[in-house]
Amino acid sequence: MAQALTDLSRQTGCLVQYDPQLVQSYRGRAVEGRLTTADALVQLVKGTGLEVHTDKDKFSVNQADQHAIGDKAATLQAQLGQAMQTKKLPQNKTTALHIELGAVRTSVVEFAKKQGFVSAAEKASYQRTFTKVEQLLASVK
Incomplete structure (x- = not known):
């Protein structure tokens, strides 16, 4: 993958x-056709679990969204568990949100x-779930 990313960078400028x-254990997919740099990167990493991030003419490949979203969900799960243990939330509600x-x-x-990426719509959906849980936790403090 590292060589494929370097080659793509060189070819596109x-x-x-x-x-x-991070990328050493992954193999890139073949990239074919006339594509934008962003589309070529997505095609290259699709299926690997790596994410393409673009910001104007800056490109990166990592797992930042997975880590940030996964960490936030794990933190909220732990907080739900604590709220349930202290009897601030009923078990059935806590279990459903934990799931x-x-x-x-x-x-x-x-x-x-x-x-090969996490879309803005998916991130917004996750944020709605986080907000729902955070509001519930705040109501029982």
Whole structure:
């Protein structure tokens, strides 16, 4: 993958930032056709679990969205568990939200692997789930 990212960067003239240690165990897919740099990167990493990030003419490949979303979901799961232990929340409500947050943690990894990125719509959906849980937790403090 590192060589493929370097080659793509050289061919397009666009810098692609990545951590060589992160990408070393992945193999890139073949990139064919006339594509934008962003589309070529997505095609290259699709199926690996790596994510393409673009910001104007800056490109990076990492797993930042998966880590951020997964960490947030895990933190909220822990807070729900604490609220349930202290009897601030009923077990059935806590369990349902815990399962919903677990689904977030699973789906973000699946989307990144399937698509090569996590879309803005998916991030917004995850944020709605986080907000719902945060509001509930705030109401019992």
